[in-house]
Amino acid sequence: MKKVLLALAVVSASFSACVKVNIDDSLTNNGGTGGNTDCNDGTKEEKIICSKIITGQITENVTLPKGKYMLKGYVYVSNRAVLTLAAGSVIVSDTVSKGALIVERNSRLYAEGTAAEPIVFTSGKKPGDRKPGDWGGIILLGNAPTNHATTPTIEGGVNAQYGGSIAADNSGSLKYVRIEFAGIASDPGSEINGLTLGGVGSGTTLENIQVSFGNDDAYEFFGGTVNAKNLVAFATADDDFDFDNGYSGRIQFAVSCRKPDFVDPGDAGNGIECDNNAGGTTATPRTRPQLSNFTIIGPNSPTAAANHNYSNRWRRATQFVLRNSILMGHPDAGFSMESDETLNDYYTNNISEFKNNLVHAENNPYRSNNSALVSAAMIKAKAESEGCITYTNIADIQLESPFYSTNPNFLPKSGSPALSGTDFTGMTGFTAVAYRGAFGTTNWTAGWTNWDPQNTVY
Known part of the structure; x- marks a missing residue:
């Protein structure tokens, strides 16, 4: 392919500028061509070619019109730059370099799609050949607090720092975005997740x-205070939602669904995994995610691959709030706690909360790693005294067709216990709804999600 160095226009209400990045003039992917679209806005003499390759560093504000782009290598947004992507854009990764998009502190990413035109980050391979780990993922880094004593470097081998003292820091906006076939490891235990958030x-x-189809965690929050709603994790290898290093934000309406034959063979995949930090110390601010209306769906299969683990796993001195949620189908506990500090802060100190949840697991819905301190029976009794219901028969929860398929339906059936029984007392910043789990009678995933990205032509 012939390559040229052109300029991407920056279009805003008040000014126009340009920044140089490498763009390929004949992008071919999946047996087709992106085409050469003239995107010149008339303010520059350069002919702007869209639907091309992006690589290197973006150090000035850039707005990319709707089109198809290829991400090649690690692309950094730095120097307080703002990268804006138009609704309906598709960003495929060069699978040789396994690209990743890293938005450094003080820079921002605005990827705001719509239900009709989501923005898609996906594998550059053709349908049928895509695999988890075909590219890195998206990393957002901010200046919000963490419980590290010094400024940490984000995992994944991208050599970028995160964290600070600005709780309301702004790293941009992601709305109606899909991230598919991401997740690569630079070293064991140091991976790029589908969406990595450091001090955001x-x-x-x-x-x-x-x-979807992430080769590590779907979402990992390293410290920070960012809030979120309407999150989907689908067919994840490791954890669907992972919280560490002092994360304290609010998340409402989230669903995860495991693929029975797909899990990280070197780790245990959980619906939620949460640590105060890797050392299990009580460093502050303590990790304490505030979560409501989660639907966590395990593989629900006696022949599922080994290492599908717990619906939610609280350990290493973490604190937490999980309320008004549905936890079902994991082989082991629907509610597991694994350190004395975590057990005490839930059972004795009432700092952590597990209330008004529907709880199921194939084996032992409740689990403690220190029964002498707080036993599983004690956890079960406390949970049920605070509005939780425990199920041995998963069908009694009555969701439509929630398990892994190319057309899942997570909505409650008529008469489901999920349609009532919530309690939002003391939950500032949450929307009070009558239903437990991520869905009532409206499917907010309709139109913009993709349950079969392997066979989608982009």
Whole structure:
């Protein structure tokens, strides 16, 4: 392919500028061609070619019109730059370089799709050949607090720092975004997740995002205060939602669904995994995610691959709030706690909350790693005294067709216990609804999600 160095126009209400990035003039992918679209806005003499390759560093504001782009290598948005992507854009990754998009502190990403025109980040391979780990993923880094003593470097081998003291920091906005076939490891235990968030502040918007077929975690929050709603994790290898290093934001309406034959063989995949930090110390601010209206769906299969683990796993001195949610189909506990600090903060100190949830697991719905301190029976009794219901028969929860397929339906059936029984007392910042789990009678995933990205032509 012939390559040229052109300029991407920056279009705003008040000014126009340009920044140089490498663009390929004849992008071919999936047996087709992106075409050469003239995107010149008339303010520059350069002919702007869209639907091309993006690589290198973006150090000035850039707005990309709707089109198809290829992400090649690690692309950094830095120097307080703002990258804006138009609704309906598709960003495929070069699968040789396994690209990733890293938005550094003080820079921002605005990827705001719509239900009719979501923005898609996906594999550059043709339908039928795509695999988890075909590319890296998206990394957002901000200046919000963490419980590290020094400024940490985000995992994944991208050599970028995160965290600070600005709780309301703004890293941009992601709305109606899909992230498919992401997740690569630079070293064991140091991976790029589908969406990695390091020290991201509450000024950032995260709404209507689907991460599917990720080779590590779907979402991992390293500290920060960012809030989110309408999140989907589908067919994740490791954890669907992972919280560490002092994360304290609010998330409402989230669903995860496991693929029975797909899990990280070197780790245990959980619906939720949460640590205060890797060392299990009580460093502050303590990790304490505030979660409501989650639907966590396990593989629900006696022949599922080993290492599908717990519906939610609280450990290493973390604190937490999980309320008004549905936890079902994992082989082991629907509610597991694994450190003395975590057990005490839930059972004795009432700092952590597990209330008004529907709880099921194939084996032992409740689990403690220190029965002498707080036993599983004690956890069960406390949970049920605070509005939780425990199920041995998963069908009694009465969801439509929630398990892995190319057309799942997570909505409650008529008469389901999920349609009532919530309690939002003391939950500032949450929307009070009557139903437990992520859905009532409206399917907010309709139109913009994709349950079969392997066979989609982009």
